Amino acid sequence: MAHRLTKHHGLGNDFLVLLGPATALAGVGADEARRWCHRHRGVGADGLLLGATDADDADVAMTLYNADGSRAEMSGNGIRCLAQAEADRRGVTTVELRIATDGGPRTVAVAPGPDAATVVASVDMGPAGAGPAPDGPVGPLPADDDPAALALEPKETRTLDLGNPHLVLLVDDPGAVDVHRAGPHWEAAWSGGINVHAVAPTPGEADAVTMAIWERGAGATEACGTGATAAARAAHDWGLVGTEVTVHMRGGDVGVVVGERMTLRGPSVRVATVEVEA
Numbered sequence: 001m002a003h004r005l006t007k008h009h010g011l012g013n014d015f016l017v018l019l020g021p022a023t024a025l026a027g028v029g030a031d032e033a034r035r036w037c038h039r040h041r042g043v044g045a046d047g048l049l050l051g052a053t054d055a056d057d058a059d060v061a062m063t064l065y066n067a068d069g070s071r072a073e074m075s076g077n078g079i080r081c082l083a084q085a086e087a088d089r090r091g092v093t094t095v096e097l098r099i100a101t102d103g104g105p106r107t108v109a110v111a112p113g114p115d116a117a118t119v120v121a122s123v124d125m126g127p128a129g130a131g132p133a134p135d136g137p138v139g140p141l142p143a144d145d146d147p148a149a150l151a152l153e154p155k156e157t158r159t160l161d162l163g164n165p166h167l168v169l170l171v172d173d174p175g176a177v178d179v180h181r182a183g184p185h186w187e188a189a190w191s192g193g194i195n196v197h198a199v200a201p202t203p204g205e206a207d208a209v210t211m212a213i214w215e216r217g218a219g220a221t222e223a224c225g226t227g228a229t230a231a232a233r234a235a236h237d238w239g240l241v242g243t244e245v246t247v248h249m250r251g252g253d254v255g256v257v258v259g260e261r262m263t264l265r266g267p268s269v270r271v272a273t274v275e276v277e278a
Contacts, residue, residue, distance in 0.1 A: 077223055
């Protein structure tokens with residue numbers, strides 16, 4: 001049996017999307033995510049999004065598997081990609097969708113982007129709640145690791161919940177952080193895993209932060225929508241930015257409006273349509 005997928009990315013954070021009725025998606029899960037998302041032996045992606053188009057209480061019900069097969073509750077970039085795929089399925093360029101996720105329902109407004117392959121989507125991310133506490137202290141560094149290079153002495157730390165868990169670290173220079181080592185080091189203190197973000201105000205730019213990313217289940221990624229939302233909330237509460245925040249990431253920029261309910265605005269780009277074996 002073959003499945004027809006579309007591939008999209010939100011600022012380089014890429015996803016495979018499979019839409020259909022729940023019965024057609026029932027046999028697809030962690031194993032397929034690991035195979036299809038593999039960078040060298042599959043199509044390649046940070047995650048697999050399944051969208052059930054016959055949900056009772058939403059336009060689409062989203063299930064997200066990370067590239068390692070683990071299941072994630074929510075993705076700010078992924079939900080924009082799913083919304084673009086559903087808009088394409090409907091043959092429209094402007095639509096508002098209610099999407100059910102494991103982190104709760106979200107509303108996504110899709111509008112045309114600068115070219116035919118791109119949309120701009122605004123996501124009602126809901127409130128930014130308190131994140132989980134660590135199960136224990138952050139473990140000792142290996143003897144050959146340099147704390148300065150890893151940026152493991154942040155000025156502030158905060159955990160937040162955007163439907164999935166985030167740890168925001170205020171550092172001097174996110175670009176100096178070795179996220180491949182610092183990310184797993186911090187994440188290890190949470191038995192259920194956590195997304196780790198090194199953040200600093202952007203020099204010379206008001207109401208902007210720059211962020212380096214380590215994502216639970218995906219590793220170092222170019223962008224993280226829920227992480228950008230968490231970073232904006234933390235930076236605002238630390239008194240570093242106002243309520244309309246630009247978050248700069250390696251893959252590009254998103255806008256976040258900080259309030260009782262957070263709003264994330266950014267692009268999704270359709271890359272390809274592919275057919276894969278089940």
